[in-house]
Amino acid sequence: MEATIKPETKSEAFFISMTLSAWNAVNERVTKLLNELAEEQWMTETAPGRSRGIYLLGHLVAVSDRLITLFGLGERLYPQLDHPFLTSPDKTVQEIPTFTELKKYWTTINDTLTTKFNTMTPEDWFARHTAVSEEVFAKEPHRNKLNVLINRTNHTNYHLGQLIYLKQK
Amino acid sequence: MEATIKPETKSEAFFISMTLSAWNAVNERVTKLLNELAEEQWMTETAPGRSRGIYLLGHLVAVSDRLITLFGLGERLYPQLDHPFLTSPDKTVQEIPTFTELKKYWTTINDTLTTKFNTMTPEDWFARHTAVSEEVFAKEPHRNKLNVLINRTNHTNYHLGQLIYLKQK
Numbered sequence: 649m650e651a652t653i654k655p656e657t658k659s660e661a662f663f664i665s666m667t668l669s670a671w672n673a674v675n676e677r678v679t680k681l682l683n684e685l686a687e688e689q690w691m692t693e694t695a696p697g698r699s700r701g702i703y704l705l706g707h708l709v710a711v712s713d714r715l716i717t718l719f720g721l722g723e724r725l726y727p728q729l730d731h732p733f734l735t736s737p738d739k740t741v742q743e744i745p746t747f748t749e750l751k752k753y754w755t756t757i758n759d760t761l762t763t764k765f766n767t768m769t770p771e772d773w774f775a776r777h778t779a780v781s782e783e784v785f786a787k788e789p790h791r792n793k794l795n796v797l798i799n800r801t802n803h804t805n806y807h808l809g810q811l812i813y814l815k816q817k
Numbered sequence: 818m819e820a821t822i823k824p825e826t827k828s829e830a831f832f833i834s835m836t837l838s839a840w841n842a843v844n845e846r847v848t849k850l851l852n853e854l855a856e857e858q859w860m861t862e863t864a865p866g867r868s869r870g871i872y873l874l875g876h877l878v879a880v881s882d883r884l885i886t887l888f889g890l891g892e893r894l895y896p897q898l899d900h901p902f903l904t905s906p907d908k909t910v911q912e913i914p915t916f917t918e919l920k921k922y923w924t925t926i927n928d929t930l931t932t933k934f935n936t937m938t939p940e941d942w943f944a945r946h947t948a949v950s951e952e953v954f955a956k957e958p959h960r961n962k963l964n965v966l967i968n969r970t971n972h973t974n975y976h977l978g979q980l981i982y983l984k985q986k
Binding site for chain 2: 774798801817
């Protein structure tokens with residue numbers, strides 16, 4: 649039996665590429681800031697009494713890392729980041745990775761996701777993620793992987809708006 | 818001649834609804850903050866030396882207002898906002914609208930865009946916006962209206978991350 653190409657595949661692939669472009673663009677802006685600002689700046693608060701740069705960096709790595717299991721793409725790389733960066737607010741967990749370590753994790757998680765995303769077909773992107781049941785998905789088909797990536801892109805932009813405040817005026 | 822429905826219309830309409838959901842969601846979060854925080858809080862800086870809430874509000878209204886002409890949907894409602902909120906940094910223009918006025922503009926521009934977006938077909942969304950020529954668009958088909966809305970949604974999230982700092986700790 650030959651592989652069949654569904655007529656809608658072309659426009660689906662196009663929409664996926666638009667979504668991936670927005671995802672890559674915001675990650676590149678975070679990477680640019682990582683290369684631009686010194687470690688000392690990342691250790692400061694984004695605003696008085698608010699999260700530090702290093703906390704938001706760890707938070708973004710943890711959220712991206714969770715996409716691996718959410719999309720059924722294998723085992724997470726950094727589950728140990730959930731405690732300090734997802735379930736606890738900043739400055740409440742004593743032992744956190746160093747800035748250098750987190751910076752390395754940021755590169756690794758993005759490269760890993762890119763590699764994994766490149767193996768996904770349009771059909772995969774429009775399929776349900778692992779946090780939604782088949783029953784619910786049948787009624788709410790927008791709860792697919794592509795929609796999660798749209799939301800994560802918006803989430804990263806939200807924190808990028810805060811991280812930009814680490815820059816000196 | 819009868820209207821024909823292209824086979825890809827269904828999936829295109831689905832992407833469009835996902836994109837519009839993300840757009841509506843972030844606008845609703847800004848609206849929530851508008852209803853939650855007092856005018857005095859909106860008059861303060863989001864962080865020391867950074868833009869005030871009122872400036873970011875005017876900025877978001879102006880950026881949304883520009884979608885009207887960018888999408889070829891008619892005349893802009895508030896072109897007078899470009900000078901104080903797009904081409905000038907905060908605190909450099911003396912005369913700006915009041916908070917009450919801007920809050921009303923915010924509701925009006927969102928309602929206006931929703932009405933106009935509801936008249937758009939999937940074909941319209943995947944067509945070029947007015948800032949890209951036909952020649953360039955032939956080579957860069959992602960420069961369509963839907964992509965602009967994806968970017969604007971990310972832009973609003975970026976500033977929402979800053980506006981949230983108006984909330985007292």
